[in-house]
Structure formats: structure tokens, C-alpha cells
Amino acid sequence: MPRTPKPVIRSDIAFSTPDRISVRGRDLPNEVLGHMNLGDFAYLQLTGREASAQQSAMFNAILITLVEHGMTPSAIAARMTYAGAPESLQAAVAAGLCGLGSVFVGSMEGACRMLSEALPAGTKSDDLEQLARDTVASYKARDVSIPGLGHPLHKPVDPRTPRLFQLAADNGMSGDYVKLMQLIGAQAERQSGKSLPINATGAIGAICCEFGFPWRIVRGFGVMARAIGLVGHIMEEAERPMAVEIWQRVEDEASAHLREAP
Amino acid sequence: MPRTPKPVIRSDIAFSTPDRISVRGRDLPNEVLGHMNLGDFAYLQLTGREASAQQSAMFNAILITLVEHGMTPSAIAARMTYAGAPESLQAAVAAGLCGLGSVFVGSMEGACRMLSEALPAGTKSDDLEQLARDTVASYKARDVSIPGLGHPLHKPVDPRTPRLFQLAADNGMSGDYVKLMQLIGAQAERQSGKSLPINATGAIGAICCEFGFPWRIVRGFGVMARAIGLVGHIMEEAERPMAVEIWQRVEDEASAHLREAP
Amino acid sequence: MPRTPKPVIRSDIAFSTPDRISVRGRDLPNEVLGHMNLGDFAYLQLTGREASAQQSAMFNAILITLVEHGMTPSAIAARMTYAGAPESLQAAVAAGLCGLGSVFVGSMEGACRMLSEALPAGTKSDDLEQLARDTVASYKARDVSIPGLGHPLHKPVDPRTPRLFQLAADNGMSGDYVKLMQLIGAQAERQSGKSLPINATGAIGAICCEFGFPWRIVRGFGVMARAIGLVGHIMEEAERPMAVEIWQRVEDEASAHLREAP
Amino acid sequence: MPRTPKPVIRSDIAFSTPDRISVRGRDLPNEVLGHMNLGDFAYLQLTGREASAQQSAMFNAILITLVEHGMTPSAIAARMTYAGAPESLQAAVAAGLCGLGSVFVGSMEGACRMLSEALPAGTKSDDLEQLARDTVASYKARDVSIPGLGHPLHKPVDPRTPRLFQLAADNGMSGDYVKLMQLIGAQAERQSGKSLPINATGAIGAICCEFGFPWRIVRGFGVMARAIGLVGHIMEEAERPMAVEIWQRVEDEASAHLREAP
CATH class of the missing domain: 1.10.230.10 (Cytochrome P450-Terp, domain 2)
Structure with a gap:
């Protein structure tokens, strides 16, 4: 099936080259690391803007x-x-x-x-x-x-x-x-x-x-x-x-009526 | 199968009562919200200690x-x-x-x-x-x-x-x-x-x-x-x-040899 | 918070004892294995009845x-x-x-x-x-x-x-x-x-x-x-x-406009 | 980064045209449906061969x-x-x-x-x-x-x-x-x-x-x-x-020591 025009695959979030990593237009190593906390970077990742x-x-x-x-x-x-x-x-x-x-x-x-x-x-x-x-x-x-x-x-x-x-x-x-x-x-x-x-x-x-x-x-x-x-x-x-203990309790109780059936 | 003594199910991370929510010993609404960033709270959640x-x-x-x-x-x-x-x-x-x-x-x-x-x-x-x-x-x-x-x-x-x-x-x-x-x-x-x-x-x-x-x-x-x-x-x-476009390109290319077989 | 009466945890699907495994009331090793195909067993698992x-x-x-x-x-x-x-x-x-x-x-x-x-x-x-x-x-x-x-x-x-x-x-x-x-x-x-x-x-x-x-x-x-x-x-x-090839093609095309920006 | 030669994306499992659906070389509607059980079709899907x-x-x-x-x-x-x-x-x-x-x-x-x-x-x-x-x-x-x-x-x-x-x-x-x-x-x-x-x-x-x-x-x-x-x-x-009951029991027991602390 020919599909024309072929839609473009495009993302505006990030790109990398051998010596650069850029997220939302910021140089990640130099402009972000050490300058932002995780919540603020989440805001940047989601909106493309820096949080006030x-x-x-x-x-x-x-x-x-x-x-x-x-x-x-x-x-x-x-x-x-x-x-x-x-x-x-x-x-x-x-x-x-x-x-x-x-x-x-x-x-x-x-x-x-x-x-x-x-x-x-x-x-x-x-x-x-x-x-x-x-x-x-x-x-x-x-x-x-x-x-x-x-x-x-x-x-x-x-x-x-x-x-x-x-x-x-x-x-x-x-x-x-x-x-x-x-x-x-x-x-x-x-x-x-x-x-x-x-x-x-x-x-x-x-x-x-x-x-x-x-x-x-x-x-x-x-x-x-x-x-x-x-x-x-x-x-x-x-x-x-605690997972194994929860499992065994649930298994024991859930099937008790079946195990005990005559 | 009797299992004795029954292990205790216990977590030290958080608890709630009708008027309190506590995480790692801190009152979440009053001692955490507005006082910490997300990365620091992650550190607290994981270690139980506040980050320096x-x-x-x-x-x-x-x-x-x-x-x-x-x-x-x-x-x-x-x-x-x-x-x-x-x-x-x-x-x-x-x-x-x-x-x-x-x-x-x-x-x-x-x-x-x-x-x-x-x-x-x-x-x-x-x-x-x-x-x-x-x-x-x-x-x-x-x-x-x-x-x-x-x-x-x-x-x-x-x-x-x-x-x-x-x-x-x-x-x-x-x-x-x-x-x-x-x-x-x-x-x-x-x-x-x-x-x-x-x-x-x-x-x-x-x-x-x-x-x-x-x-x-x-x-x-x-x-x-x-x-x-x-x-x-x-x-x-x-x-x-972009997902549908990726899908169609992959599907088209991956099965071309099968569709075109005599 | 006391909750009374405590609801019972109960499943009717299966149970095991040291020498038995029963699913939907059938002895799995002896009444099911070798006697049923996978689709029929799925029907039994879901409905509790054998398929006609x-x-x-x-x-x-x-x-x-x-x-x-x-x-x-x-x-x-x-x-x-x-x-x-x-x-x-x-x-x-x-x-x-x-x-x-x-x-x-x-x-x-x-x-x-x-x-x-x-x-x-x-x-x-x-x-x-x-x-x-x-x-x-x-x-x-x-x-x-x-x-x-x-x-x-x-x-x-x-x-x-x-x-x-x-x-x-x-x-x-x-x-x-x-x-x-x-x-x-x-x-x-x-x-x-x-x-x-x-x-x-x-x-x-x-x-x-x-x-x-x-x-x-x-x-x-x-x-x-x-x-x-x-x-x-x-x-x-x-x-x-094919996953790595799909990834590289998508990555290349999606960020081309960013990599090539002045 | 030019990558040459570009690897081909190819799958031998299935293909579709407007009036055909073929899986592992079989016409799905006519050669498979009604002629095979699910386990046998799984074998075909995985190996490309029909099970004896x-x-x-x-x-x-x-x-x-x-x-x-x-x-x-x-x-x-x-x-x-x-x-x-x-x-x-x-x-x-x-x-x-x-x-x-x-x-x-x-x-x-x-x-x-x-x-x-x-x-x-x-x-x-x-x-x-x-x-x-x-x-x-x-x-x-x-x-x-x-x-x-x-x-x-x-x-x-x-x-x-x-x-x-x-x-x-x-x-x-x-x-x-x-x-x-x-x-x-x-x-x-x-x-x-x-x-x-x-x-x-x-x-x-x-x-x-x-x-x-x-x-x-x-x-x-x-x-x-x-x-x-x-x-x-x-x-x-x-x-x-049973999920909500399991949840409440686990929550109650796991945090009892925290809720009851002075």
C-alpha cells in the first residue's frame, strides 16, 4: 500500500552527538547537572520550559x-x-x-x-x-x-x-x-x-x-x-x-475449603 | 502445613491515620511538602535519612x-x-x-x-x-x-x-x-x-x-x-x-518478502 | 480500625497438597495431562466446565x-x-x-x-x-x-x-x-x-x-x-x-532537526 | 552517522493483504481455524512446523x-x-x-x-x-x-x-x-x-x-x-x-508498630 506523503517521525525532546547531550535545548552535562533538582528537571522534560x-x-x-x-x-x-x-x-x-x-x-x-x-x-x-x-x-x-x-x-x-x-x-x-x-x-x-x-x-x-x-x-x-x-x-x-509470607497466608486461606473437601 | 512461628509482616516506610500521613518518620504534609525537592524526598524514601x-x-x-x-x-x-x-x-x-x-x-x-x-x-x-x-x-x-x-x-x-x-x-x-x-x-x-x-x-x-x-x-x-x-x-x-507510522513502516518492510512471494 | 466481620479470602480455582494438584476439581496430572488440549484447558480454567x-x-x-x-x-x-x-x-x-x-x-x-x-x-x-x-x-x-x-x-x-x-x-x-x-x-x-x-x-x-x-x-x-x-x-x-535497527532509524530521523539546528 | 549497509528488517512469521492473513505459510482462516487446537498453533507459531x-x-x-x-x-x-x-x-x-x-x-x-x-x-x-x-x-x-x-x-x-x-x-x-x-x-x-x-x-x-x-x-x-x-x-x-482485603490486612499489620509508637 503506497502511503503518500510519508509522515515524518520527529521528537523535540532530546538529541545526542558524540560530544553533546541536549535535553529540551539545554546542554545536559553543563547547563543542567548541578544546577537543577529532579522535580524541576521533570518540569523541563514535560513542558520544555524551566520552572519559576x-x-x-x-x-x-x-x-x-x-x-x-x-x-x-x-x-x-x-x-x-x-x-x-x-x-x-x-x-x-x-x-x-x-x-x-x-x-x-x-x-x-x-x-x-x-x-x-x-x-x-x-x-x-x-x-x-x-x-x-x-x-x-x-x-x-x-x-x-x-x-x-x-x-x-x-x-x-x-x-x-x-x-x-x-x-x-x-x-x-x-x-x-x-x-x-x-x-x-x-x-x-x-x-x-x-x-x-x-x-x-x-x-x-x-x-x-x-x-x-x-x-x-x-x-x-x-x-x-x-x-x-x-x-x-x-x-x-x-x-x-514479606512477599513469601503474604503468598503462603493467602494460598492457605484461599484454598482451605478445597483441600478440606471430602 | 503448620508454620511456626508465623513471620511478622512489617514495613518501616510509612503509615497513615485519619489525620496523619507519615513517611520515614516525617509528617508528610507539614514537615515535607514545601520543604523538600523530589530528589531529596527520593533519598529519604530510600534510605530513611535526609540528604546533606x-x-x-x-x-x-x-x-x-x-x-x-x-x-x-x-x-x-x-x-x-x-x-x-x-x-x-x-x-x-x-x-x-x-x-x-x-x-x-x-x-x-x-x-x-x-x-x-x-x-x-x-x-x-x-x-x-x-x-x-x-x-x-x-x-x-x-x-x-x-x-x-x-x-x-x-x-x-x-x-x-x-x-x-x-x-x-x-x-x-x-x-x-x-x-x-x-x-x-x-x-x-x-x-x-x-x-x-x-x-x-x-x-x-x-x-x-x-x-x-x-x-x-x-x-x-x-x-x-x-x-x-x-x-x-x-x-x-x-x-x-509517531507510533503508528513506525508500526506501518516496520510491518511493510518486515513482511515484504512474504507478501511478494509467488 | 476494626473491620467486622473480616471477609474471607477464597478461590475456587485450584489447590495443592504434597501428592495432589487439582485445578477446577480435576486431578491435573492424571485427569488432565494427556487428555486435553491447551484451548480446552483454558476453557476449563475460565469457566470451571469442560468444553463440549x-x-x-x-x-x-x-x-x-x-x-x-x-x-x-x-x-x-x-x-x-x-x-x-x-x-x-x-x-x-x-x-x-x-x-x-x-x-x-x-x-x-x-x-x-x-x-x-x-x-x-x-x-x-x-x-x-x-x-x-x-x-x-x-x-x-x-x-x-x-x-x-x-x-x-x-x-x-x-x-x-x-x-x-x-x-x-x-x-x-x-x-x-x-x-x-x-x-x-x-x-x-x-x-x-x-x-x-x-x-x-x-x-x-x-x-x-x-x-x-x-x-x-x-x-x-x-x-x-x-x-x-x-x-x-x-x-x-x-x-x-531487528530492534536495534528500528531504534537507530527512529532516533536518527526523530532528532535530525535538532542535531542539524545551528 | 552513516551506517552501511543498512540492515534489513525482516520477519518470517506472518503477513496480511486485504483478503489474506497468513501465519507461518498457512492461510489462517482456511487452513488453520477449525483444523488445529491452540497448543498446536502455538507450536506452529514458535517453530514454523506442524506438530506431529x-x-x-x-x-x-x-x-x-x-x-x-x-x-x-x-x-x-x-x-x-x-x-x-x-x-x-x-x-x-x-x-x-x-x-x-x-x-x-x-x-x-x-x-x-x-x-x-x-x-x-x-x-x-x-x-x-x-x-x-x-x-x-x-x-x-x-x-x-x-x-x-x-x-x-x-x-x-x-x-x-x-x-x-x-x-x-x-x-x-x-x-x-x-x-x-x-x-x-x-x-x-x-x-x-x-x-x-x-x-x-x-x-x-x-x-x-x-x-x-x-x-x-x-x-x-x-x-x-x-x-x-x-x-x-x-x-x-x-x-x-480478594485484593482489597489482602491489601488492608497487609497494611494494618505492616505499619502497626509505626502507628502505635508513642
């Missing part, structure tokens, strides 16, 4: 929030995988990341999407209150729960949320999206009669809108941060393993 | 070196995966990470292992020259190439290496392991008659020994850094895709 | 259809991964599988879901024609393309479809779901004025409904079949590699 | 042996992943496969490698007894345990082994490799004074040598078989989940 001091503070805080949250399903999956393939540490991290989907990290993406669809980039709203009411009503009409609200453990307040919002305010990044998220939370509580605190993923989703990030990439912040957390879990698993 | 200013500079530089290196096999695998499952960004990153094994990141691990086995932590050598000769000889005897030396593109010098070694010196982390790596490189060049510059993974392997990291975890630094790089590639792929 | 001769013929055909389709993005991702981590063959297969999502395998799931929602299991329709018209109209109203119709290469007929439908008829599995899929295809062609042949995933989706499989698991058939195909690609890659 | 009746019986039995073995670490990892990303079933299977490495499936590869290095394809030994003694001695000298021997649960006999060896004998595939494996097992028991029954992976490793498979691909049989098993686990997890 305010953006740096905020973006590092967002990523750090997402690194570690205890013995999550993703940490357990990584440890289980490492127990079977300790020579493939990278595959253990990959296995742990595979579960960062709609249930455990998706609400961050969902909150960012909800807010950016309610208030498209570059537009203004005269009446955020009304926008919040409309948004809550539309989720209710579709019988879908509002992303970024409520938490099974962190009640009545998710302790990360006020801190993230304070950092947003301190760094000049608390605009209409943060306000809209808060109004949506208040409105949802009023309509449901339940306590529905904005959780960390709701706060992060709103702040990602302030940054102007497209919602499709927001899950990626959770993925890259959690990769760090999972390496920590694997390092601990290598020293004091 | 020197460790922070060095560790951030190591991780940044590993984030991005162009359209690598791992970036291509991530983009291919994203083309088939754009709703599962996490799986695209995972697919890209799966290939960070013995060929492309392993030499970092290998260099760290070689050096820490030659000079076990806590020991001293009177004669690093002799140690370098013995190490090169033992690799030669086993007909195995020495990890961390040579690069297919970056010749005669890998531009990351002198910069990383300079940062190590600037931050008081240029000790016997860095020296031993340099002596091994010089010795290998002498014996082989070929140019064998220390590449970035050799430099990083040596500096990881200076940090005291166990060699088994060193590959993890590449994995967590590259997760950031891969999110950048996926973000670009979402905006200006 | 007709089900065996049909289920094996469905799975075989999904094993291999050339140098797909998933095959390329697996080969790229193997090039970096040849010691982790399992991770290369895993990387290839990660991309079997909404774009390349999802239409199978989508067709099965569409049909089973139009005609829920255990119900009957007096007027399949009308059901087809309603279904096509509802997709049109939502501006969503109908799953299982059309193919970029296989025109005007996907050669797998008539064969799969013939096997369904031969094996007594061509009922209302197959008819409904055909009516939907005809209706969609009439309304759009375009040629929209039922593709292999549309045919498989319909036959999966005849089997009574829940739509959520149908993607799994593609995943397990493709795992076989990917091992074949990796075996070929080990003998005659 | 004997090869079919043996290869299907090998693959079936590897599909399912209860609530293994790999099944737990897949279920954990599915709990977080139920929309990405393929990623849950991928996560489960990532752990099929040196610890849990590698002994199959190891046994095949040991035997094919002791008795390279196409060679003959006058004295298999001596070869067994030498092989055991060389593992002992390197202080490495012999792959394919011993099992933590299946004692004093792995019930799969005699059945697999019987099938090998029934199908004319019990030659020098099976004999050598048995002699190695007997020799290892004599030297160690311990019961070291040949386990399923030892039996499969030996039979794979009889087939003439290269040892590097043998792990792939476990990977593709287990993909089927994992889809079964995910199907059960969707209906009666």
Missing part, C-alpha cells in the same frame, strides 16, 4: 505527595513480582505501576478533567458558584461520583489538602480552578448531606489546572512519583521480605 | 542524568503501548520500564557491583593500582567486558562523565571508588589498546559506591528516573504521534 | 485467531524490551501485552458489550431488525463508532469473519447474537453509505455472547492468545534481531 | 502443566493490579507475568540449559552416568543448586513428574535428556543424602531438550501458559474480589 521558583515549589510538592502511601496494592504487586524475579527490578516496578488506573490514581485525572471541561483554558466565568452547582448536578444526573472528593480513611479532612492549597496560595497558583474545586466540594456536601472533604487527588487535580497541564497527562505525575516509592519498597523487600 | 546539601546535589544530578536519552528502545516501547491503550498511560510507562535490564541500564549496576566487590564497604586498600589490575585481569579471564566502560556514540569522552566526577569532587564524594573506577578504565585501555572511556553508567556506579548504596538497588535509580522521561515521551506522543 | 466438542472447536478457533497479526505495535514493544533485557523474557511479553487496550483489542470487548446490553443474557427479542436499528441509532446519537465494524486493511471483507461465522454455524453456536451483529453491520452500512464489513473482533464479540461470556473478560482472550504470539516474536528476535 | 501427533500430545501437556498453580505471587500481583485498574485487564495480566523470573519459572530454563550444555544438540554420550556425576560435581563446585530438583511442597514425589515422563515415553520423546535428568537427580540425592525428587520444571526442561528447543525460549512456555491462568484469576477476582 513558584512553579518549582508547587510542582515538587505535588510529586512528593504522590510518591508513597504505605502498603498499597501497587506496593504489594511490586514486592510479589520482585520475589519471583529479583534479577529484574525494573519489572517489579513496572508491575506495581500497572495498577495506577481508574480506581487509585484516576481521580486526580478525573478532577483535572472535570475542572478543565467546566472552565476551559483561557476562559473566564462570572459565576463560579453557578458553575459548581451545574457541575455537581451533571454528575448527579449521570449517577457518577464526583472525582477528588471523600476518602475512606482521611476524615473529616485529608491532611494533604489544606497544605497543598496553602502552598498554592503561597506560590500565586490559587486561582479559579482551586476556587471551583472548593465550591464543588461544598455544593456536593450540601446536596448529599455527607462529609465530602476534598482529597489529595482533588487538590492536585485543581492545581494541575492552574498549571495549565492537559488532563490526559496528569495521571503521569502519579506514575512517575510512585516509581520512586516502589523502588523504596523493593529495597526494603530485598532486606526484610 | 552535598548528597542532595549529587543524588539529584545522578537521577537527572538518567531521565532522558532520546528515542531509546524504552521510549519506543512506551509510545507503541500508548498507541494501543491511551486510557492506560501507566501501562505505557510500565512497558517502557520493562526493558531497563542488563543491556541498557545494567552496566550501572554492574559497575557498582564490580567496585563494591573489589573494595567491600568498610575496607581499605593499600594499592588501588593493583586492585585495578586484578579486576581487569579477572574480567579478561572470564572473557566478560568490564561494566561502565566504552560507549557506541559518545567518543572519545562521554560528556556526562567528567561533569559527574567534578560534581563528586565538589561535594566531597570523590573517594576510593571513583579512583578505582578511573584506574580500571586506564588499565583496560592499556591492556586492550582501545579507547575505553568511562561512560555515564560507570561514573554513576562508582559514585553510588561512594554513597554506600547496595549494588542491587542501583538499577532502581535508572528505573525511577526513566519513568519521568517516559511520561515526557507519552505527552509528546499524545500531541504529535 | 462444539465449544472446543469454536473456542480454540477464537483463541487462534488472536495469537498473531504480524509486526503489530505490541510485537514491536516486546522486541524493543527484549533488546534491553534479554534475561527477562517474561517482561518483554508483559510489555507487549500492556498495549492491548481500547484501540487494538478493545473493539472485541466493545462488540460483546454492545450485543449483550442490547439483548441481555436470558432474554429474547421479537424483532432483531428493530434492535439493530435502535443500536445503530444510539451509537450515531452519541457520535461513537460501532465496535467490530470496518478494517483499515481487510476490505471489502475481513477474511476471518466468514470463516468464524461458518464455524459458529457448524458448531451450533450461531444464534441471535451472531444474527444481531450481522443486522447491525448491514444497518450501519445502509445508514453511512460506506462499506463496513464485520471484522474479526466483531465476529468474536458476537460468538463470545453466544458462549455467555461476560463482556468484561473478553479482552482477556486476546491477551492470553497474544502472549503466545509474542513468545514467537521474541524467539525470532533472539535469532535475527 | 506425538509432539502435539506432549507440547499441549507441557503448556497445560504451567497454566495454573493456585494463589501464586503472580496471581496475587495480577489481582492487586486489577483492583486498581479494572479497565486495563491486559495490564493486570502483564503485572502477573513480570514475576515469572529466576525464582519461580527459571528452574525450567535452568534445567533445559544444564542438560543441553552437558549434551549439546546433535552429540551423543557413551556414558550418561559419568555425565551426570560430572554435572552434579560442577554445580557443587560452584555451590549452586541444581535446577529442576526438589520442591517445598510436593514431597517425596512431584505428582506431575512421573506423568510427564510417562507421556514422554508414550510419545517417543523419552531419550537421553530425560535419562540424564533422572541420573542427575539420583546422583544429587546420593551425594547430598537428601530427597531431591525431579520437579515439574525439571521434567519439562528435559522434555524441551528432547524437542530441541533452545533453552533461552523455554521460559516463554511458562509465560504464555500462565497468561491463561491469570485471566482465570482476574475473572474470579471480578466476581468475588
Whole structure:
């Protein structure tokens, strides 16, 4: 099948020559190494721009929030995988990341999407209150729960949320999206009669809108941060393993009724 | 099968209560967010200790070196995966990470292992020259190439290496392991008659020994850094895709001889 | 947090004792090995029932259809991964599988879901024609393309479809779901004025409904079949590699504009 | 960098034209579907040859042996992943496969490698007894345990082994490799004074040598078989989940000492 014209394969991220390595237009060895921290370099890698001091503070805080949250399903999956393939540490991290989907990290993406669809980039709203009411009503009409609200453990307040919002305010990044998220939370509580605190993923989703990030990439912040957390879990698993014990307990209990059948 | 005593499942990394989230003994919202950058938090997550200013500079530089290196096999695998499952960004990153094994990141691990086995932590050598000769000889005897030396593109010098070694010196982390790596490189060049510059993974392997990291975890630094790089590639792929074009070119060329057979 | 009553962890799939291994109530060594083929055992593993001769013929055909389709993005991702981590063959297969999502395998799931929602299991329709018209109209109203119709290469007929439908008829599995899929295809062609042949995933989706499989698991058939195909690609890659050549071509072309910039 | 001559990208597995799909030289719809079972098609995909009746019986039995073995670490990892990303079933299977490495499936590869290095394809030994003694001695000298021997649960006999060896004998595939494996097992028991029954992976490793498979691909049989098993686990997890309960128990126990600290 002739295909004309042949599309060009092109990337603007990086290039190498024998004596140079350039990422986003910066000479990596000389202009980046020793001059930037990892969070700022992540910002450069993703956006092609250098973070301002305010953006740096905020973006590092967002990523750090997402690194570690205890013995999550993703940490357990990584440890289980490492127990079977300790020579493939990278595959253990990959296995742990595979579960960062709609249930455990998706609400961050969902909150960012909800807010950016309610208030498209570059537009203004005269009446955020009304926008919040409309948004809550539309989720209710579709019988879908509002992303970024409520938490099974962190009640009545998710302790990360006020801190993230304070950092947003301190760094000049608390605009209409943060306000809209808060109004949506208040409105949802009023309509449901339940306590529905904005959780960390709701706060992060709103702040990602302030940054102007497209919602499709927001899950990626959770993925890259959690990769760090999972390496920590694997390092601990290598020293004091728990995977085999979990396996044996689960196996014993799960099949007891079969083994004991007459 | 009764197993007594039942081993305890225990992790020292993190815990949560309704109003607290603690990682490595720090209150995450109040003691970490806004007070640390991502590289420093990674150091805390992995070691349980806060990085000194020197460790922070060095560790951030190591991780940044590993984030991005162009359209690598791992970036291509991530983009291919994203083309088939754009709703599962996490799986695209995972697919890209799966290939960070013995060929492309392993030499970092290998260099760290070689050096820490030659000079076990806590020991001293009177004669690093002799140690370098013995190490090169033992690799030669086993007909195995020495990890961390040579690069297919970056010749005669890998531009990351002198910069990383300079940062190590600037931050008081240029000790016997860095020296031993340099002596091994010089010795290998002498014996082989070929140019064998220390590449970035050799430099990083040596500096990881200076940090005291166990060699088994060193590959993890590449994995967590590259997760950031891969999110950048996926973000670009979402905006200006190349995966389908690569696919069609490869498919067309690979099966041409079969399609055209009589 | 006390949680009462503590849910039970229970699986009905398999158990082992020192001298027995039982899967789905069969003694694996003595009742299964040598008495079953892999497709039939897959059916037993998934459903807990032995396949009849007709089900065996049909289920094996469905799975075989999904094993291999050339140098797909998933095959390329697996080969790229193997090039970096040849010691982790399992991770290369895993990387290839990660991309079997909404774009390349999802239409199978989508067709099965569409049909089973139009005609829920255990119900009957007096007027399949009308059901087809309603279904096509509802997709049109939502501006969503109908799953299982059309193919970029296989025109005007996907050669797998008539064969799969013939096997369904031969094996007594061509009922209302197959008819409904055909009516939907005809209706969609009439309304759009375009040629929209039922593709292999549309045919498989319909036959999966005849089997009574829940739509959520149908993607799994593609995943397990493709795992076989990917091992074949990796075996070929080990003998005659193409990954490094693809990488170098992509890298060269993608960054040419950056390398050549003044 | 000009590279000349440019290597050709070529695959001999499959091709498609608008009206044809060909795999390993067979017309997929007409010569394969309805004429082959999945195990036989896997054999064709991997080798390019059709299995004889004997090869079919043996290869299907090998693959079936590897599909399912209860609530293994790999099944737990897949279920954990599915709990977080139920929309990405393929990623849950991928996560489960990532752990099929040196610890849990590698002994199959190891046994095949040991035997094919002791008795390279196409060679003959006058004295298999001596070869067994030498092989055991060389593992002992390197202080490495012999792959394919011993099992933590299946004692004093792995019930799969005699059945697999019987099938090998029934199908004319019990030659020098099976004999050598048995002699190695007997020799290892004599030297160690311990019961070291040949386990399923030892039996499969030996039979794979009889087939003439290269040892590097043998792990792939476990990977593709287990993909089927994992889809079964995910199907059960969707209906009666256990992942969240496992998570909560592990989290509660693992961090109890931290939560309760003063």
C-alpha cells in the first residue's frame, strides 16, 4: 500500500552527538547537572520550559505527595513480582505501576478533567458558584461520583489538602480552578448531606489546572512519583521480605475449603 | 502445613491515620511538602535519612542524568503501548520500564557491583593500582567486558562523565571508588589498546559506591528516573504521534518478502 | 480500625497438597495431562466446565485467531524490551501485552458489550431488525463508532469473519447474537453509505455472547492468545534481531532537526 | 552517522493483504481455524512446523502443566493490579507475568540449559552416568543448586513428574535428556543424602531438550501458559474480589508498630 506523503517521525525532546547531550535545548552535562533538582528537571522534560521558583515549589510538592502511601496494592504487586524475579527490578516496578488506573490514581485525572471541561483554558466565568452547582448536578444526573472528593480513611479532612492549597496560595497558583474545586466540594456536601472533604487527588487535580497541564497527562505525575516509592519498597523487600509470607497466608486461606473437601 | 512461628509482616516506610500521613518518620504534609525537592524526598524514601546539601546535589544530578536519552528502545516501547491503550498511560510507562535490564541500564549496576566487590564497604586498600589490575585481569579471564566502560556514540569522552566526577569532587564524594573506577578504565585501555572511556553508567556506579548504596538497588535509580522521561515521551506522543507510522513502516518492510512471494 | 466481620479470602480455582494438584476439581496430572488440549484447558480454567466438542472447536478457533497479526505495535514493544533485557523474557511479553487496550483489542470487548446490553443474557427479542436499528441509532446519537465494524486493511471483507461465522454455524453456536451483529453491520452500512464489513473482533464479540461470556473478560482472550504470539516474536528476535535497527532509524530521523539546528 | 549497509528488517512469521492473513505459510482462516487446537498453533507459531501427533500430545501437556498453580505471587500481583485498574485487564495480566523470573519459572530454563550444555544438540554420550556425576560435581563446585530438583511442597514425589515422563515415553520423546535428568537427580540425592525428587520444571526442561528447543525460549512456555491462568484469576477476582482485603490486612499489620509508637 503506497502511503503518500510519508509522515515524518520527529521528537523535540532530546538529541545526542558524540560530544553533546541536549535535553529540551539545554546542554545536559553543563547547563543542567548541578544546577537543577529532579522535580524541576521533570518540569523541563514535560513542558520544555524551566520552572519559576513558584512553579518549582508547587510542582515538587505535588510529586512528593504522590510518591508513597504505605502498603498499597501497587506496593504489594511490586514486592510479589520482585520475589519471583529479583534479577529484574525494573519489572517489579513496572508491575506495581500497572495498577495506577481508574480506581487509585484516576481521580486526580478525573478532577483535572472535570475542572478543565467546566472552565476551559483561557476562559473566564462570572459565576463560579453557578458553575459548581451545574457541575455537581451533571454528575448527579449521570449517577457518577464526583472525582477528588471523600476518602475512606482521611476524615473529616485529608491532611494533604489544606497544605497543598496553602502552598498554592503561597506560590500565586490559587486561582479559579482551586476556587471551583472548593465550591464543588461544598455544593456536593450540601446536596448529599455527607462529609465530602476534598482529597489529595482533588487538590492536585485543581492545581494541575492552574498549571495549565492537559488532563490526559496528569495521571503521569502519579506514575512517575510512585516509581520512586516502589523502588523504596523493593529495597526494603530485598532486606526484610514479606512477599513469601503474604503468598503462603493467602494460598492457605484461599484454598482451605478445597483441600478440606471430602 | 503448620508454620511456626508465623513471620511478622512489617514495613518501616510509612503509615497513615485519619489525620496523619507519615513517611520515614516525617509528617508528610507539614514537615515535607514545601520543604523538600523530589530528589531529596527520593533519598529519604530510600534510605530513611535526609540528604546533606552535598548528597542532595549529587543524588539529584545522578537521577537527572538518567531521565532522558532520546528515542531509546524504552521510549519506543512506551509510545507503541500508548498507541494501543491511551486510557492506560501507566501501562505505557510500565512497558517502557520493562526493558531497563542488563543491556541498557545494567552496566550501572554492574559497575557498582564490580567496585563494591573489589573494595567491600568498610575496607581499605593499600594499592588501588593493583586492585585495578586484578579486576581487569579477572574480567579478561572470564572473557566478560568490564561494566561502565566504552560507549557506541559518545567518543572519545562521554560528556556526562567528567561533569559527574567534578560534581563528586565538589561535594566531597570523590573517594576510593571513583579512583578505582578511573584506574580500571586506564588499565583496560592499556591492556586492550582501545579507547575505553568511562561512560555515564560507570561514573554513576562508582559514585553510588561512594554513597554506600547496595549494588542491587542501583538499577532502581535508572528505573525511577526513566519513568519521568517516559511520561515526557507519552505527552509528546499524545500531541504529535509517531507510533503508528513506525508500526506501518516496520510491518511493510518486515513482511515484504512474504507478501511478494509467488 | 476494626473491620467486622473480616471477609474471607477464597478461590475456587485450584489447590495443592504434597501428592495432589487439582485445578477446577480435576486431578491435573492424571485427569488432565494427556487428555486435553491447551484451548480446552483454558476453557476449563475460565469457566470451571469442560468444553463440549462444539465449544472446543469454536473456542480454540477464537483463541487462534488472536495469537498473531504480524509486526503489530505490541510485537514491536516486546522486541524493543527484549533488546534491553534479554534475561527477562517474561517482561518483554508483559510489555507487549500492556498495549492491548481500547484501540487494538478493545473493539472485541466493545462488540460483546454492545450485543449483550442490547439483548441481555436470558432474554429474547421479537424483532432483531428493530434492535439493530435502535443500536445503530444510539451509537450515531452519541457520535461513537460501532465496535467490530470496518478494517483499515481487510476490505471489502475481513477474511476471518466468514470463516468464524461458518464455524459458529457448524458448531451450533450461531444464534441471535451472531444474527444481531450481522443486522447491525448491514444497518450501519445502509445508514453511512460506506462499506463496513464485520471484522474479526466483531465476529468474536458476537460468538463470545453466544458462549455467555461476560463482556468484561473478553479482552482477556486476546491477551492470553497474544502472549503466545509474542513468545514467537521474541524467539525470532533472539535469532535475527531487528530492534536495534528500528531504534537507530527512529532516533536518527526523530532528532535530525535538532542535531542539524545551528 | 552513516551506517552501511543498512540492515534489513525482516520477519518470517506472518503477513496480511486485504483478503489474506497468513501465519507461518498457512492461510489462517482456511487452513488453520477449525483444523488445529491452540497448543498446536502455538507450536506452529514458535517453530514454523506442524506438530506431529506425538509432539502435539506432549507440547499441549507441557503448556497445560504451567497454566495454573493456585494463589501464586503472580496471581496475587495480577489481582492487586486489577483492583486498581479494572479497565486495563491486559495490564493486570502483564503485572502477573513480570514475576515469572529466576525464582519461580527459571528452574525450567535452568534445567533445559544444564542438560543441553552437558549434551549439546546433535552429540551423543557413551556414558550418561559419568555425565551426570560430572554435572552434579560442577554445580557443587560452584555451590549452586541444581535446577529442576526438589520442591517445598510436593514431597517425596512431584505428582506431575512421573506423568510427564510417562507421556514422554508414550510419545517417543523419552531419550537421553530425560535419562540424564533422572541420573542427575539420583546422583544429587546420593551425594547430598537428601530427597531431591525431579520437579515439574525439571521434567519439562528435559522434555524441551528432547524437542530441541533452545533453552533461552523455554521460559516463554511458562509465560504464555500462565497468561491463561491469570485471566482465570482476574475473572474470579471480578466476581468475588480478594485484593482489597489482602491489601488492608497487609497494611494494618505492616505499619502497626509505626502507628502505635508513642
